Amino acid sequence: MGMIRAIARPMLASLFVVQGFKMLRHPDSFTARAKPVTDRVTPLLQKYVPRAPTDERTLVRISGAVDLAAGAMLATNRFPRLAALALAGSLLPSTIAEHQFWQVDDPQEKANERVQFLKNVGLTGGLLLAGVDTEGRPGLRWRTRHAAKDTRKAARAAAREARLTARAARAEAAGKARTVLHR
Numbered sequence: 232m233g234m235i236r237a238i239a240r241p242m243l244a245s246l247f248v249v250q251g252f253k254m255l256r257h258p259d260s261f262t263a264r265a266k267p268v269t270d271r272v273t274p275l276l277q278k279y280v281p282r283a284p285t286d287e288r289t290l291v292r293i294s295g296a297v298d299l300a301a302g303a304m305l306a307t308n309r310f311p312r313l314a315a316l317a318l319a320g321s322l323l324p325s326t327i328a329e330h331q332f333w334q335v336d337d338p339q340e341k342a343n344e345r346v347q348f349l350k351n352v353g354l355t356g357g358l359l360l361a362g363v364d365t366e367g368r369p370g371l372r373w374r375t376r377h378a379a380k381d382t383r384k385a386a387r388a389a390a391r392e393a394r395l396t397a398r399a400a401r402a403e404a405a406g407k408a409r410t411v412l413h414r
Contacts, residue, residue, distance in 0.1 A: 239361075243361060251302055266287055301315075305318065312363070316362040322358065332348055
């Protein structure tokens with residue numbers, strides 16, 4: 232892992248590890264802020280995952296566990312792409328729900344909410360970059376594309392070889408037939 236990645240990933244993950252820990256230990260202090268998100272998520276959960284918990288406190292703790300686990304994974308370079316994408320997926324909806332600066336009338340509060348919103352948008356951008364970072368190694372898309380190209384080349388070579396073998400076999404058979412006729 233490059234030096235920049237070794238420093239940047241734990242820095243990016245630190246906020247999520249700390250916040251996730253707080254959400255697990257003290258979920259009640261987050262339930263009021265989480266309510267706009269949980270109100271939108273709960274009907275989807277009930278529809279697609281009927282046994283999933285729907286109360287705010289439990290959903291806050293689950294979100295905290297995701298933040299803590301994915302943040303730790305990102306910081307320690309364990310499945311960093313998956314961890315970064317999981318964090319981005321959890322950060323974006325909560326940002327939209329919690330920092331709706333466009334609905335605030337007080338100019339000072341509006342400015343604060345806008346800063347928090349843009350900070351989270353920036354963090355999401357960093358997480359998306361971390362999510363697609365292949366560390367200079369070919370990604371799955373590149374490997375799949377090149378494997379398909381190699382397979383096509385091998386299939387063409389096999390077809391060409393089969394044609395040449397068939398042609399040689401026909402020529403040999405025709406040569407033997409002439410030999411038999413000429414006796």
